[in-house]
Amino acid sequence: MKNTKKKHYDVFVIGSGIAGQTAAEICREHNLSVAIADNREFGGTCANRGCDSKKILLQFSHLVYQSRNLRGRGVEKLPKLNWKKVQKFKRSFSDPIPPNTEQKLKDLGISLYHQSPNFISKTEVEVEGKVVSADHFIIATGNIPRELDIEGKEFLKLSEDVLNFKKIPKSITFIGSGYIAMEFACMLATLGCKVTILERDKTSLAKFDDYLVKKLITKMENLGVAFIFNADVTGIQKLKKNLKVSYSVDGKSKTHKSRKVINATGRVPAIETLDLEKAGIEADKDGIVVNDHLQSKSHPKVYACGDVSNKSPSLTPLSGLQGYIVGNNVVKEKSKTLDVPCVPSTVFTTPNLSSVGYGEEEAKARYKSVKIYQGDCSNWFNAKKENEDTYAYTILVNERTDEIVGAHILSSKANESINVFATAIYNKMTVKEFKRMMLTYPSYSMDFKKMMENK
Numbered sequence: 001m002k003n004t005k006k007k008h009y010d011v012f013v014i015g016s017g018i019a020g021q022t023a024a025e026i027c028r029e030h031n032l033s034v035a036i037a038d039n040r041e042f043g044g045t046c047a048n049r050g051c052d053s054k055k056i057l058l059q060f061s062h063l064v065y066q067s068r069n070l071r072g073r074g075v076e077k078l079p080k081l082n083w084k085k086v087q088k089f090k091r092s093f094s095d096p097i098p099p100n101t102e103q104k105l106k107d108l109g110i111s112l113y114h115q116s117p118n119f120i121s122k123t124e125v126e127v128e129g130k131v132v133s134a135d136h137f138i139i140a141t142g143n144i145p146r147e148l149d150i151e152g153k154e155f156l157k158l159s160e161d162v163l164n165f166k167k168i169p170k171s172i173t174f175i176g177s178g179y180i181a182m183e184f185a186c187m188l189a190t191l192g193c194k195v196t197i198l199e200r201d202k203t204s205l206a207k208f209d210d211y212l213v214k215k216l217i218t219k220m221e222n223l224g225v226a227f228i229f230n231a232d233v234t235g236i237q238k239l240k241k242n243l244k245v246s247y248s249v250d251g252k253s254k255t256h257k258s259r260k261v262i263n264a265t266g267r268v269p270a271i272e273t274l275d276l277e278k279a280g281i282e283a284d285k286d287g288i289v290v291n292d293h294l295q296s297k298s299h300p301k302v303y304a305c306g307d308v309s310n311k312s313p314s315l316t317p318l319s320g321l322q323g324y325i326v327g328n329n330v331v332k333e334k335s336k337t338l339d340v341p342c343v344p345s346t347v348f349t350t351p352n353l354s355s356v357g358y359g360e361e362e363a364k365a366r367y368k369s370v371k372i373y374q375g376d377c378s379n380w381f382n383a384k385k386e387n388e389d390t391y392a393y394t395i396l397v398n399e400r401t402d403e404i405v406g407a408h409i410l411s412s413k414a415n416e417s418i419n420v421f422a423t424a425i426y427n428k429m430t431v432k433e434f435k436r437m438m439l440t441y442p443s444y445s446m447d448f449k450k451m452m453e454n455k
């Protein structure tokens with residue numbers, strides 16, 4: 001490459017998702033000269049090909065699911081989906097994201113690059129045929145799907161492909177059963193697709209509450225999802241109409257046929273093309289190694305935020321917060337520290353599995369005595385009125401102080417109601433204080449008081 005044109009910025013941001021945009025905007029607000037590069041459409045994963053698009057599609061399968069539950073109880077006909085129109089509706093949200101993001105950044109006076117830069121020294125990258133230097137670099141490149149190194153890997157599709165399906169396939173296999181597989185499995189099974197999940201581990205969603213995950217798996221099996229655990233996937237072969245997945249369980253070789261096979265085995269930091277070693281930026285399997293100021297531990301002029309930093313979990317709200325911290329720390333070094341007491345999270349399955357605070361093992365390791373409120377409430381009013389057969393909870397309390405330290409809910413409204421527990425845990429509320437709060441009736445949040453009753 002001929003390095004004829006040279007450019008210098010105060011700050012060069014790599015990645016235009018929520019983390020990169022947030023950091024770039026803060027730097028620009030403080031009159032720093034800022035450039036941002038992205039090697040794909042501007043706007044990042046969540047808005048273009050993640051959370052938002054997924055949630056739009058899920059509401060349609062949820063509508064079908066709810067109508068089915070209430071069929072014969074007032075619902076006569078099930079809704080008939082026009083998937084082409086559903087996709088068009090989804091695109092009406094996602095299509096404007098890249099141009100609108102670019103326009104917003106340009107209006108702020110931020111320079112845009114449409115390529116992956118690569119470091120050539122501690123202070124320079126090469127991008128679009130130019131050498132660009134900067135006082136600070138912000139790496140905000142997010143995660144990308146983990147590559148599965150198996151025979152026939154070229155036949156694998158990704159979450160992004162599921163979001164863009166032109167029609168619901170007759171059958172599908174997910175390799176992996178984390179967030180992505182479990183959410184899409186519920187959607188597709190509800191819409192008539194035969195879903196099989198091949199999971200390497202002995203269970204799904206390993207980081208979530210075991211009692212609730214078991215109930216969720218049973219529920220999904222009732223929706224028609226087949227789970228195969230301890231599966232070692234070895235290859236994929238293309239047949240006339242189907243794909244044949246080869247795998248083994250306990251040393252026994254097996255095969256399974258379906259129209260599509262999705263690689264949902266996790267996401268890894270998007271750092272491969274950046275040539276980090278040329279700038280002396282240290283990274284591990286979780287991403288760029290940063291301190292609590294989200295500053296690279298090996299290169300203090302480099303910051304990392306969002307999924308690509310090694311501060312998990314990889315979720316949109318945390319990525320936004322990290323972008324905010326990095327933007328402020330570039331403007332004024334060490335002015336902000338990442339201090340996240342609890343990050344709520346929902347797996348948007350049927351029903352939702354939501355979690356905030358400590359899990360049982362973590363709580364037991366941290367506190368001398370942990371009180372566990374756990375139970376099935378599928379016979380309570382909220383579930384019964386929806387003819388929903390799955391509703392359960394695990395709530396963890398530090399027995400010495402009566403403080404709520406973890407809440408895990410499996411219910412159709414858990415994605416919203418978990419925020420009540422997030423507020424309670426953030427504010428270190430005790431069970432007694434929680435019960436003193438007035439909450440709306442009837443509501444899923446109101447049920448939380450009853451869940452924490454001594455039996």
Ligand SMILES: Cc1cc2nc3c(=O)[nH]c(=O)nc-3n(C[C@H](O)[C@H](O)[C@H](O)COP(=O)(O)OP(=O)(O)OC[C@H]3O[C@@H](n4cnc5c(N)ncnc54)[C@H](O)[C@@H]3O)c2cc1C
Nearest residue numbers: 015017018019039044045046116141142306307314315316
């Ligand atoms: C299908 C799916 C569903 C999800 N659902 C949810 C959800 O419901 N709730 C939730 O909280 N989280 C969800 N997530 C996770 C969420 O999308 C991420 O945590 C969030 O987008 C991370 O933001 P970020 O800014 O760190 O990275 P990203 O949004 O991934 O942005 C990184 C940007 O960097 C660019 N980039 C990558 N490599 C390079 C390079 N070499 N050079 C230049 N640019 C580069 C990318 O193109 C991208 O635009 C979901 C993810 C997926 C895949």
Ligand SMILES: NC(=O)c1ccc[n+]([C@@H]2O[C@H](COP(=O)([O-])OP(=O)(O)OC[C@H]3O[C@@H](n4cnc5c(N)ncnc54)[C@H](O)[C@@H]3O)[C@@H](O)[C@H]2O)c1
Nearest residue numbers: 176177178179180181199200201264265266267314346347
């Ligand atoms: N609702 C949400 O907030 C949401 C939704 C989607 C994604 N996300 C984010 O994106 C990340 C990635 O999601 P994901 O579902 O791809 O990953 P994940 O890490 O949640 O799950 C991956 C699963 O694949 C399994 N696996 C790994 N290798 C395997 C193999 N070779 N064969 C079979 N199984 C294998 C793992 O044991 C695990 O169960 C999540 O961790 C989360 O941070 C969040």
